[in-house]
Amino acid sequence: xxxxxxxxxxxxxxxxxxxxxxxxxxxxxxxxxxxxxxxxxxxxxxxxxxxxxxxxxxxxxxxxxxxxxxxxxxxxxxxxxxxxxxxxxxxxxxxxxxxxxxxxxxxxxxxxxxxxxxxxxxxxxxxxxxxxxxxxxxxxxxxxxxxxxxxxxxxxxxxxxx
Amino acid sequence: xxxxxxxxxxxxxxxxxxxxxxxxxxxxxxxxxxxxxxxxxxxxxxxxxxxxxxxxxxxxxxxxxxxxxxxxxxxxxxxxxxxxxxxxxxxxxxxxxxxxxxxxxxxxxxxxxxxxxxxxxxxxxxxxxxxxxxxxxxxxxxxxxxxxxxxxxxxxxxxxxxxxxxxxxxxxxxxxxxxxxxxxxxxxxxxxxxxxxxxxxxxxxxxxxxxxxxxxx
Numbered sequence: 472x473x474x475x476x477x478x479x480x481x482x483x484x485x486x487x488x489x490x491x492x493x494x495x496x497x498x499x500x501x502x503x504x505x506x507x508x509x510x511x512x513x514x515x516x517x518x519x520x521x522x523x524x525x526x527x528x529x530x531x532x533x534x535x536x537x538x539x540x541x542x543x544x545x546x547x548x549x550x551x552x553x554x555x556x557x558x559x560x561x562x563x564x565x566x567x568x569x570x571x572x573x574x575x576x577x578x579x580x581x582x583x584x585x586x587x588x589x590x591x592x593x594x595x596x597x598x599x600x601x602x603x604x605x606x607x608x609x610x611x612x613x614x615x616x617x618x619x620x621x622x623x624x625x626x627x628x629x630x631x632x633x
Numbered sequence: 634x635x636x637x638x639x640x641x642x643x644x645x646x647x648x649x650x651x652x653x654x655x656x657x658x659x660x661x662x663x664x665x666x667x668x669x670x671x672x673x674x675x676x677x678x679x680x681x682x683x684x685x686x687x688x689x690x691x692x693x694x695x696x697x698x699x700x701x702x703x704x705x706x707x708x709x710x711x712x713x714x715x716x717x718x719x720x721x722x723x724x725x726x727x728x729x730x731x732x733x734x735x736x737x738x739x740x741x742x743x744x745x746x747x748x749x750x751x752x753x754x755x756x757x758x759x760x761x762x763x764x765x766x767x768x769x770x771x772x773x774x775x776x777x778x779x780x781x782x783x784x785x786x787x788x789x790x791x792x793x794x795x796x797x798x799x800x801x802x803x804x805x806x807x808x809x810x811x812x813x814x815x816x817x818x819x820x821x822x823x824x825x826x827x828x829x830x831x832x833x834x835x836x837x838x839x840x841x842x843x844x845x846x847x848x849x850x
Contacts, residue, residue: 521637529635541640548637549646564654573649573742580734 473562475499499561502609506559509606513555520597521548527593528586535586543586546574547594554613566617575619591618650723651742670719674747682776690778698786705790712791713798716743740795748772749788750819761849764823766792771819774812782837783811785819796823807832810841822848 475495479488488496513520525544532540550570557566578587595614599607650656650669657674658667666674689697720728720739728736737754744752749772755765768788777784785808793806805826810816820841822829828848835844 518638525635525637545646569652
């Protein structure tokens, strides 16, 4: 359950919801069919998406050890799963708590920063091809967070998702 | 060529095993706390911690420090075994094959998730044969009585045992700064017993920097 819904439930016995809170709630409920659709797409096409990204990566970085490439690809599979769940629940805590702090550090432990950055680029490119712009907008904030780019910065950097 | 289907099916994806939201589980009806392997976790109430210090001081006087340190060593021994098993099980490789930085990052996360504070490693003295460990927000310091010397003997015992097993050499651990005495964090120096022994007598008179300087001379 996302943090907004949690707070709404916790307050149930004290008061009725304010119009603004109801608006947020219905906004989330209305977006659920789209969120479910994006989630299904990512679930059903996970291997296809990742295989495309892996192929591009191998071609782009043939000098890198296969072991490191595989490690980064596995982490990216995990990243997209966390982002998919975060998008579905409209809650970025799962990405923040389980992914960001941990994998940011692991990236420097294994020295895979350059591989990861390239992977992110190909993944974003592939997702933009597969998802509609409306769908991509639902997923984008989570991806930006997971990839270490806060939304404002990424918007300024322009062609991240082109 | 890398096959993603094989990668996903043959090996687990190595997530953060000790992430608090998945590692600690509670069953309200049974009144149990468990970890993600369904091993029981024990919650230590503040009163119990305070009582352990007070009871030991009453019963054993000065020897309370030694008792706590030895308890810590036993605790550390089992903790090391469990930690090693959990890592092997989750990451499907021997922790001995992990990069040291990843192993230590797991230890830091494990430490925090168990509520023992935040642990950090200072490797500046490594080439002199010492490892400095810092712990912030230790509950063992917060609930200790006001002694005139550092109080975290339990943690010193855990750390000496943990790192002795990790390195395969008998290491001793002495606390050289303590939150209970107003320090910003608890500092523990680890090294061969003979080399760090002089610190024992310095802890009440010198600050941690001075102690490290003298040890390194």
